[in-house]
Amino acid sequence: MIDTKGRSLELFYIDGHPDGMITAELFNWTGHVFVTPRTRLTEALKREEAGYAGVYLLLGEKEGQDFAYIGEAEDLGVRLKQHAAASDKDWWETAVLVSASANRLNKAHVKYLEARLIVMAREIGHTPLHNGNAPSLPGLTEADIAKMEAFLGSLMVVLPAIRVDMFIQRSRPAGSSRPVPTFEAAETDTDHAITQTARFILNKPRIDLTAKAVFQDGEFIVEAGSQARSEWQRQDSVQAGSYRPLHDELVRSGILQMAGTHRVFTKDYAFRSPSAAAAVVFGHSVSGPAAWKLESNPEVSFRDWQARQLDAVTEKDAST
Template identity: 85%
Template sequence: MIDTKGRSLELFYIDGHPDGMITAELFNWTGHVFVTPRTRLTEALQREEAGYAGVYLLLGEKEGQDFAYIGEAEDLGVRLKQHAAASDKDWWETAVLVSASANRLNKAHVKYLESRLIVMAREIGHTPLHNGNSPKPPGLTEADIAKMEAFLASLMVVLPAIRVDMFIQRSRPAGSSRPVPVFEESGQDEDAGDGENTQAVRFILNKPTRDLTAKAIFRNGEFIVEAGSHARSEWMNEQAIHSGSYKPLQDELVRSGVLRPDGTHMVFTKDYAFRSPTAAAAIVFGHSVSGPAAWKLESNPDISFRDWQARQLDAVTEKDASE
């Protein structure tokens, strides 16, 4: 069952612009998230929450790809000063400090959070970590474990809002995203009576000259390429892989095991939720392409995703006009 309850998130831009220092808090959550660029570290460490116990993320790039470090401290400010002076951590550009109001987290709490975040990041595999071995979680009571897991669940809502997506799980077990039956023309699944938005439509992408076939399902706002789909093994040279290329995403999918070599091409080992049809098509073709035009209805290849979506929008407009 998908949790469809809304959450209220407050972002405060301390500097007045989104690239400066930011605080983020959820309504009815004791957690507090503070983001600071490394260039504003002097001002950031003067804030009260910088002296709290908590966990932190150091984010940046190394050798052209995203990189991160996850740590914990009883005094976040002291630990960040140490990292700023360390010669092996020149790569980080942003720090995310996670604490609790009134400094309610203790040493055992933050060690537990650190351990869980490292395990989660490595399981998802979006972003390589600078961390060495994964620390074992401390011995907490059953009640404290439940509290920290609830704390983590709320933190996972906040982090994507501040553009930290390393904990978003986009890969799924093979077949897990495949509802049966699916009605391509209406877009409605027979299970729609369960209260969830189960709109589901199947699409297909073919490139006979490269022996590539990929299948995807569009459901609940996600464009999910299904396990068993093909993808081109090499990336076409797009002006030496310009900044808008999806090549880094292909590298990530290979590194995390979502894509693996299979003869002359690669194959998806898991279902994977892309951010858009365009991103999905680019990974399949190995170069930039218009996804809405490339993906076709599996039941009617004459209709593209763009055509299908236009029909859905027209239907909404007609419904509004009749009311």
């Protein structure tokens, strides 16, 4: 069952700007998240929470690709000093320290959190890890395991808010997108019906390529079995804002696999926008709102469909 309750998150920009040191806390959660650029490490290690037990993420790039390391320590500051001096970890630029208020996490707790985070990151596959073999889970009581899983659940709410998205699962089991009504089907009930879901199709007849997607719950989900260009088109490979890294990530993770002359989606995949979805399918940047067409009426683009939704909302408000 999906938890739809709102959560209250407090971000505090210690330096007064979002690229500096940040703390993040959820209301009614004992966890504490502290983010620091590597360039501010001297100031960061003076903070009280830097001496707590916890887990940490080292984030950066290696060979042009996002890269990360996940670790645990009884004293986070001591461990970060070691990493800052290590010659094999010159790539990291940001550290994320996760602890609990009043230093409530013990060694077994943080080892459990480290092991679970490594498994989660590798299962999702967004970001390669510098870690070697995954550590085994320590022996915790049933009650402590429940506490740590609840702790992880809250942490997964906080991390995307501080722009750490390596734990966001965008792939879904094939066929997981629910059947939804089209715009036209909803319109049969009223001239001003509003529907938040619809099915769309993307075609490139010249190369016999077709993809289908569902827009539901605010996500643009390309369905398993949809086709995509086998390789990214070279002329678009170096443009700013290119979706090539996303295309490469889906190939690397097995979401896109070769089948004949094209690749196919092996799972449903939720994109952040119609443009991201269209770019991955076509192998080059493209205006997704114009390219995706309503499956039941190819004369209507996603842009047209969305405009109708907005018009319906305006008309509804005007009549109340």
